[in-house]
Amino acid sequence: MEKLQEKIWHAMDIEELCRELGADTEQGLNRDEAAARLKKHGPNALQEKPPRSLLSMFIGQMKEVLVLILIAAAVISAGIGEWEDSLVIIIIVILNGVIGVFQEHKAENALKALKDMTKPSAKAVRGGKVLQISAEDVVPGDLILLEAGDSVPSDARLLEAASLEVNESALTGESLPVEKNPAVIRDGEVPVGDRKNMLFMGTTINAGRGKAIVVETGMKTQLGRIAELLDEAVPGATPLQKRLNKLGKVLGAAAAAIVALVFLIGYLRGEDLLEMFMVSISLAVAAIPEGLTAVVTIVLALGVTRMSRRRAIVRKLPAVETLGTATVICSDKTGTLTKNEMTVTRIVLPGQHFDITGTGYNPEGKILDQAGKESPPRGDLKFMLVSGLLSSDAQLEETAQGHRVIGDPTEGALIVAAAKAGFNKNIYERESPRLAEIPFDSKRKMMTTFNQMEGAVRSLTKGAPDVLLARCGFILNNGRAFELTEDERARLLEINSELASRGQRVLALATREWPGVPPEPGAELVERNLTFVGFFAIVDPPRPEAREAVAVCHRAGIRTVMITGDHRDTAVAIARELQIIRSGEASMTGDELEKMSDQELKKRINEVTVFARVSPEHKLRIVEALKHHGHVVAMTGDGVNDAPALKRADVGAAMGITGTEVAKEAADIVLQDDNFATIVKAVEEGRTIYNNIRSSIQYLLSCNTGEIAAIFSALSLGLGSPLSPIQILWLNLVTDGPPALALGLEPPKKGIMEKPPRGIREGFFAGGVGSGILWQGIMIGLLSLAAYWLALDRGRTLEEARTMAFITMAMSQLVHSFNVRSREQSLFTLGFFTNRSLVLSFIVSTAALLSVVFTPFLREVFETVILRPWDWGAVFILSIVPLFMEETRKLTLRLRNLR
Ligand code: ATP
16 A cells, blocks of 8 residues: 555556556446455545544533533532532533533534535446446546546546646645646656646546546545645534624623622622522523524524425535525526426428427437428438437436436437437447547537548537537538528528527537548637538426426515526527516626626616526626625526636525536535525525524523513512522523524424515614513513512412412413514414424423422422412413413504504
């Protein structure tokens, strides 16, 4: 193994390299060999720091300042002989720690599971077959295939390269792409950046295609050698978490000041000092909202897990918050709004056309001439079909579920069309082998291959008709090339337009004969003076669910904008069908956009809903212009050039199926099914998660306010503390935590997508949340105080009065947790049992509360007594007051909104 590391891979001949690695440049490794090597070399990944152990998490919890205060309180209690108090405090501390660890662990696991879902993959040839494997399973000796947008899974030596450009900035810091070629570099001592025949882990393919043999994997790669151990999957705090952290500190300081005041008042009122000290400390622990960020983390983690079940994988947590505020969704057309199941339905040749029957990728169908008769594929038609086949990289595969295409669906459609005429790809590829190629790129919107055809070298160029026709000087008719007149060109463009306005994607094919393959076949040189052959008209039906999703967006105040590389007429036709384009809204092409200054674009951006024939670079300008108007932009993308726009958008959404690794890396979320409807569902979840977090916090803070209000007012009135220290700690642990979490799990509410998005700058306490917390807290506090006062007034013992205050406080908080579920909707419309977690937490917390009163041992520890029947009645009535009060408030609010 050590010896291998010293090998100078770039200076070896390919035969020597293959011998050294036991590799095969055609068939790749066989599966057994690959498995054996994986065992020997280990997974191809950079090592991560081991995850934190449960014990270290627990110790982390114990280091919290508040916990330390509690431990000090326990020691003091023990010091003065209050063993029971001391023991209970310790138990509560431990329980608190265990719950904390459990929650932290759960959140970490959820995030790790998400990370695993978007692990990079690689294309390897194994046993002669191209397989999509996890990048972690790549082993030395593997034969790998790479194309634009892929990340290089390991260090590898190039065998073949077609216009291959690699971005090596992650490794070398060089931001310009590097051109690669497989030639041997004889000089052994070459810096990494100059090893043109090598590919390195962590770099990305910018353009072109290549084939390579893996030489090193995992920590033995160049990246592995310089990489420090990577940190675990858990990302840093999100903006919301940071904001809440800050808020927690401010509220904590305020609570600490109030607690100090409570202590002072108690002291001035002549209360027992030690008792006041314990009450203050317990109150501090209960009132300081240390649970805020914990609850948010867990709710976020569980929320993103729920999103992943709806096929939206969150890669960057802050996206969840932003999703809910999105005001514009810019979506690709092909595959996102349409099914990306391409079928050629018509071939147009100069002066004639043919219809092709059959649907999907099943290669069964007929080719009919204009008279509707089956037409044997001869002459120009045969040339058109065979050329489409030869210039395509996709593969048609027959599976038990039917036929499927591996590769680009547009190319798949050409292969299926040829197959319907009886032309088999393998046979024709052997007869007319490919000599060179200029790969497709979405800026040129074309692709060219050079093939040996019937004794001559031919270039076959296929691409967008408007772009391609501009490069044609001739036209094919009955096997002969004639000059293309301007009239003919205009007529062909008209035909193109007519097909496109029916929502069809049109692809043109052109050819040129060459004396031999040009030594450096660059696009500028080669894609000129072509002979036009014909058009393929391809249908790609809209996704049925997309129409509804667009309508949902419309109702939710979110604009849908289509951005596509396709023809304007095709784009507008599909946009009409999906009701993306409405009256008064316009379309714009990439050319028009190109001619505009940023200023002009900003002026017009709000009226344009379809951008057609755009290049990925235009997407960045569109995002910028939208953001200029204060829009929160979600943008989809798949290609390598989409990455900057995905990063710049507020929410970048990459395609899970057709997306490149580079696009996924740059994105905030990955749509596993490439579906527009999935983004809309993610927005709904985003809104729900944010609302739920707000409810949780509203609940936690109103409970804390309640506890402070009760004790503060009782002490001010000279009634002593209505709650014992242990009771306060109990409330903090049992009645505050579980409902807060359960509120975070509230399912999406019906009307959530009927409202406009909340403002991105809208504060956490906007919309009456802040005042709500205050008045609800004070109400709960006063109810508990009332119970305490009632008992004292009727001559009950202190223990009885405190038990009444304690149960009233706990029960009114639990009842109040149901209020918090919605700010406007009545619980009677929401349904009492629709948040099952909350019902469960209510039952469990109530049972725990009753056990504290009815179990003799706990009764002693918590200094409670069994209440008299009348007192139970009073507690019951007081506890349900919050429900009545809030329902009345909601009713008046709804009535006011009606007016
Ligand atoms: P979207 O951005 O909505 O996904 P798109 O898939 O149409 O749109 P591109 O993939 O950039 O966008 O394609 C732009 C144009 O390039 C297409 O309209 C088509 O004319 C042409 N084209 C697409 N795929 C190929 C291909 N494999 N070979 C040649 N030309 C192609």
